[in-house]
Amino acid sequence: MSNSSQSLELLFTFLSRSYTTLETNFFKIPGSAVVARYVKSSHQNDPGRTLLEAILIIFAIRTLLQSRTRGDQSAKHFIQFDEKEIDELVDEWTPEPLAQPLSAHEQAELASVPVIVGPNGPKPKLASGKIVTNLASYNFTGLAGNEEIKVAALDTLKRFGLGSCGPPGFYGTQDVHIQLEKDIADFLGTEASIIYSQAFATISSVIPAFCKRGDIIVADRGVNFAIQKGLQISRCTIRWYDHNDMESLEHVLESVEKERQKRKSPLTRRFIVTEGIFDHDGAMSDLPKLVELKKKYKYRLILDETLSFGSVGRTGRGLTELYNVPASEVDMLVGSMATGLSSCGGFCAGSHVVVNHQRINGTSFVFSASMPALLTVAASEGINVLRNSPSILTTLQENVRAVRAILDRVDCIHIPSHPASAVIHLQIRWPTLQVPSAMTATPSSSSKSSRSNPLLVKPRDPPQFNVELEERLLQEVVDEALAQGVLITRAKRLRGQELIEVRPSVRLAVTAALSRKDCEKAAAVVKAAFVKVVGKRR
Amino acid sequence: MSSLPTAASYLSAVSEADARARAHGATPTSTPALSMSSSVTSSSEDTVLDESGVDVADGLSYPRVPPTSDQVFTTVHSEFGHCANEDYRYTSQHRAGTPYKSIPEQDPPYYILLTTYISYIIVICLGHVRDFVGKRFRRANYKHLLPWNGYAALNSDFDSFYTRRLKLRIDDCFSHPTTGVPGRTIVLLDRYSTDYNKTMVLTGTRTRALNISSYNYLGFAQGKGPCTAAVEAAVEKYGWSSGGTRLEAGNLDLHQQAEALVARFMGTEDALISSMGFATNSNIIPGLVGKGSLVISDELNHASIRFGVRLSGANVRMFKHNDMKSLENLLREVISQGQPKTHRPWKKILLIVEGLYSMEGTMANLPIIMALKKKYKFYVFVDEAHSVGAMGPRGRGVADYFGINPREIDILMGTFTKSFGAAGGYIAGNKEIIDRLRIQGHSFTYAEAMTPPVLTQIIASMASIMGVTMPKTPEKPSSPSLALLRSPEPAPVIPESEVIPGTAPASALPSWMPLVPSMIDGSDGKMRLRRLAFNTRYLNRGLRKLGFITYGTDDSPVVPLLLFHPGKMAVFSRMMRTRAVPIIIVVVAYPATPLVTSRVRFCLSAAHTKEDIDEVLRACDEIGNLLDLKHADGERWPVEEIIERAVELVRMPECP
């Protein structure tokens, strides 16, 4: 005992002596005092920085000696083989084919996709030669085909050619892009906005631009696939709340806060991620409540308005207009020019800080060519049209109401979508299984107080449904409607790749480009198709 | 430089040439016979006029030498330069029997490396001092970088240090706004900053600059020409919206025509198209590999590939850039070891490389990769974003360049943003794989479909490279203008046996699409390919003869010129931009490249004329002397000699 402590003491004196010699020698170097003071103070101020500087120096040395391949041979699971053994193993190895051939079912799925010949619009012509009423394509406000936009687009084509031939950082930023970004920001009432060249690739870059490992995201269980991919890339801590359930959200926020206080973990970035109108079922978020909660718990809100921008609100500004919430309350407002403005690409609107950050950190913004000028101008002009003719949105809402009036009270149809949503999901309502939707599905056996586990994406009582059967029936409905001259579509999903299984549905997209009469007629056809296919099985 | 023609003198020369041409009996608007040389087509005065609102006496809008009577051009000179000299042509092709090699990477003298590090250290130290002081005395400016009111900073001072303290200093070299066609020249919107680049103010004036930065390899970025006419017709007929995803209700006949044409172009069984190049990788790779699979990725692969691989959940291993020895060692290791921990054999191994690396100018060493593939049974995915169209005697990309059968490569991916002047990307391969990706990739189910104008640009530019097989009973050859006005009815299907190999049968193109003779006989495409190949070799070799350190191969239209010093990037860029004939270039540094190898990148185009490249060489020569950039070993030529002997230099099998 005393022996060991003695030797320890020896060691310490040796260490301290060598330290003092090192120190005196160090201070003999001219200018060293300054360095030492700098290191000390910066260390006090921010220990991470010392580390950074050390790493930078090491990095510099490493780059000099550059060797950038990564070997794995030090890993403890490494097995040593000699060359002959390796050759044998190589010979033995037979890989799976790169792609499995399609099953008959998958082939039928591909074959069932309608081909539109000529322009897509309210009454497109199909490959069969038939002219149909279109309740499937996104053209909420009928901007596709607008004459004014066409003139502007053609003029742009002559001045710019088609492609931009470069990413935004390298001369791909054209004046029309700057103009569209300004138009979107002005239209929504945010400080700034940034445009991406594909809507689907927007939010999956926006999320990881801000949310890093260690940050916290509280997300809705029903978020769309693009958001799921963004969450996956970001690698941050994710907590889930029940689909569109503000009470559940508050509960999760509360529990995260408690956890943080218990662990005394440092302050990290925290985000609520959800959608305006959900891609999965057309439900609508309660924006005022979301904003209230995010302020109360000091979260930032990332709101995906892909389906609500250009379809709800007095002039199509989306949820913020509908609920009269200033858009500046939403920290990152993501939307789509492809669905909302019948052009292409997506955007993220927010403060200057939010937008400028993405200009360097939004992966699919930085590493991809900017949008073709012609389509950029088409989007700008689209905003103009919306701004100047609010009657389009009125027409759209009337059409939505007309369709809903016919489909709302059909026995075999369940509609989880919000009454104002131009995207209407039609699910099958079974008489025996009382599981019309996820939210109301509360089997009597479970006690009311127990909640879903925020750590798991699976809700506590997931709704039960037979995907295969329902998809098959819905496809029959789609085929039947098509035979009667109405183009509708099943909501397509990557089964097995979505985080939770989404209930099959037929997705309607109502447009202002059709007359109310046409909409009613088409809705009646859809109703009849449902009754014919599903009704008889009930 | 000495004899810049004025607009007036130029126009009078053009009209004289016109008059002479008329005297020879050819009306300027008529279309000459199909066999005539591509650069010698029809003429009119508007080939030099454009309406971007800049001064045209800038030395770029007009050719130095007015055309002679039999040189008549249809392109706008500022978009696609006039060059009739058939000597300034070359073919991009790998010399059979030689191994692929890129220019050996030379290290600069040690004092350069040392001062490079020192300059980084100085800038970093300065940055820290400014942060230190700033945080104490100018808190308001740092508010968004520090925790505030219970919110963590969106982007902490620590995370954003590099951006704020290094990149911001030279931000005037990035994201310069432009307008108009990104062709041979581009119009910059002039700007300045009063707050050290934090914000930029547009002055309202414009500058036309020689554009050696856009990915416009074949010069299809044009506001006037057959492709633009086709797009115009498409907008008239189809509008500009597809209306949804491919599997829901945005599936047009144009999509299917374009996909079939891409497959034909690439020489594969099938192809699919996605509306964004980046997303083609990020959405499709997850449909290809997953848990239990291994992706072997070149360390310098593009961000979109990394994004896709990360989403796929497959394991990833990297090998040293283009180092085939390192690749083989890695293959031997991973196949013998199997999956981590369990040592189960991998389900499959996918090697992902790029055809042409956009920051390096190097190409994937495909001949060796294909040999390794036979032995190690991995699958090959080649991202041809930069090489398709730009390389190979027929513009079909790296496989064409090396003379490899494209069907031996499992997946050929590429984008339309570059050579085709469009947008989006494709995946080509055998039908089984492509169909699987249609069902299992994310694009078709969730992403918006490509729009009709973009599809048409792809179809038109691709047909222009391929040439078109017209139906057997042609419209009367005596009236070639009929070819311009094709009947709106679909053309009769041309049997596969009658299609000239490699061309597009007219029945595969939209029936309303206007065709011109130079497109039908493929002469337009051939001219573009051959001009690009000449320009490429000329600049690559010219720069090396001047003594610059460059990377890549001589046939790469992407030419990186090494600067090393971060400070020289800004100076180089500014000096090029403010010359009498302004030239815009791209500078890249860490993190896009290793810390010490900051560089300038030139992207050549078929639209450039030899005089343009001369101009670039002269500019580089001057600035290179000033900035001490010429450090390469090897024989040097004075710049005027290089310009003089350009054709000889390009045609040498090896650059001495």
Ligand SMILES: Cc1ncc(COP(=O)(O)O)c(C=O)c1O
């Ligand atoms: C290798 C590679 N892949 C993909 C892309 C993305 O293409 P796009 O700009 O069409 O999105 C690029 C673009 O820079 C690239 O260089």
